[in-house]
Amino acid sequence: MLASKHGLQLPPLSLYVHIPWCVRKCPYCDFNSHQAARDHTDTEYALPQADYVAQLRLDLISQLSWVQGRKLQSIFFGGGTPSLFSPEAIGQILVMAEELVGFSESIEITLEANPGTFEQEKFTGYRAAGVNRLSIGVQSFSSTQLHNLGRIHSGEEASRALDMARRAGFDNINLDLMHGLPGQTEAEALEDLHRAVTLAPEHISWYQLTIEPNTAFYSAPPSTPGSQLIxxxxSRGRDFLASEGYLRYEVSAYSGKGLESRHNLNYWGFGDYLGIGAGAHGKVTLPEEGQILRSRRTRTPRDYLAITPDTRALLHRALSEPHSDPIEAEDLSLEFLMNALRLVEGVPLDTFERYTGLPIEVLQRHWSGLMAMDLVQPLEQCIAATAFGFDYLDEILQRFLEQA
Known part of the structure; x- marks a missing residue:
């Protein structure tokens, strides 16, 4: 790893690709997603795939100085619904990324997909294009809950989607599930997990519904289970997943041993990632400047696509410099812990100094008090919460937020 006079070292590098269109905006979704329009036949979606792929290329080219000799360890296509794009378009993006940056030998390439967009031929095409991991947005198998969540698929279609993915050649699949849904009972939440496990995915993301600003649910909140029921x-869901061989390695992520999401592990381990696409975010380390930057792209697809090759030199500042902000030294500890403490096993102790350039002493000033409350483990080999503290991460982070 490259080190600098500032003590910073380059972490691994990933790529996030944002595809901002979806079939329909879900009432709980606060992601940068936009409903796709139908074409004149009303059977396909009128997506500017060629123009968007060309713009992604220009976007990535504008960030190549941030690569600094690294190859991509992982790529994640998120959205929106990336599976609305054709296998040919996804393949073009992958060819472009390999050509401009390069791939590690064991690169993980994940594509998010919703069951309502599954077609056997299409998913065989994604696998042939180089996608080797699917993340399927099931959310629930209950017809009632799928209706409540504004989903466009049924529980049966979700099961068929995984079967089609297997027949397409995918042997690394994540299922997204939610709990704490409107009016949901404990038995219903556990039934969703039971049905998921029968499909034998390699990875399950099981996370609580939260009501976020700028969503339909925020404007008209549904009645959700109370904190004790949640x-x-x-507790029962974690125990069940563990009994079935799904080990919790992050706040809401469970997998078989060795099947953790490498892309998300890089996020939580304070690795770097380039973000391309409308509304995409990134985080990059510049050792020689002694800086860590957070970057973000313009949100609306229309504005993102309006930047042409002829105007990119003039408008480059609109895409990068005003939207690329150094993380201030006083905020680095909090930024690091917001990621690292999500991991059940935490991160190695020296990771903090290598990837922030800060001495471990800046954590120690709060650590003894947190240890006294049994919230964190001693700063010996790793930076991690205790089993008890893992349920109180907000309280741990508040200590550092007050000092930021």
Whole structure:
């Protein structure tokens, strides 16, 4: 790893590709997603795939100085619904990324997909294009809950989607599930997990519904389970998943041993990632400047696509410099912990100094008090919460937020 006079070292590098269109905006979704329009036949979606792929290329080219000799360890296509794009378009993006940056030998390439967009031929095409991991947005198998969540698929279609993915050649699949849904009972939450496990995915993301600003649910909040019922759901759900061989390695992520999401592990381990696409975010380390930057792209697809090759030199500042902000030294500890403490096993102790350039002493000033409350483990080999503290991460982070 490259080190600098500032003590910073380059972490691994990933790529996030944002595809901002979806079939329909879900009432709980606060991601940068936009409903796709139908074409004149009303059977396909009128997506500017060629123009968007060309713009992604220009976007990535504008960030190549941030690569600094690294190859991509992982790529994640998120959205929106990336599976609305054709296998040919996804393949073009992958060819472009390999050509401009380069791939590690064991690169993980994940594509998010919703069951309502599954077609056997299409998913065989994604696998042939180089996608080797699917993340399927099931959310629930209950017809009632799928209706409540504004989903466009049924529980049966979700099961068929995984079967089609297997027949397409995918042997690394994540299922997204939610709990704490409107009117959901504990038995219903556990039934969703039971049905998921029968499909034998390699990875399950099981996370609580939260009501976020700028969503339909925020404007008209549904009635959701109380905190005690949520806690019971989570406790019983974790026990069940563990009994089935799904080990919790992050706040809401469970997998078989060695099947953790490498892309997300890089996020939580304070690795770097380039973000391309409308509304995409990134985080990059510049050792020689002694800086860590957070970057973000313009949100609306229309504005993102309006930047042409002829105007990019003039408008480059609109895409990068005003939207690329150094993380201030006083905020680095909090930024690091917001990621690292999500991991059940935490991160190695020296990771903090290598990837922030800060001495471990800046954590120690708060650590003894947190240890006294049994919230964190001693700063010996790793930076991690205790089993008890893992349920109180907000309280741990508040200590550092007050000092930021």
């Amino acid at each position: 806690a019971s759901m989570q």
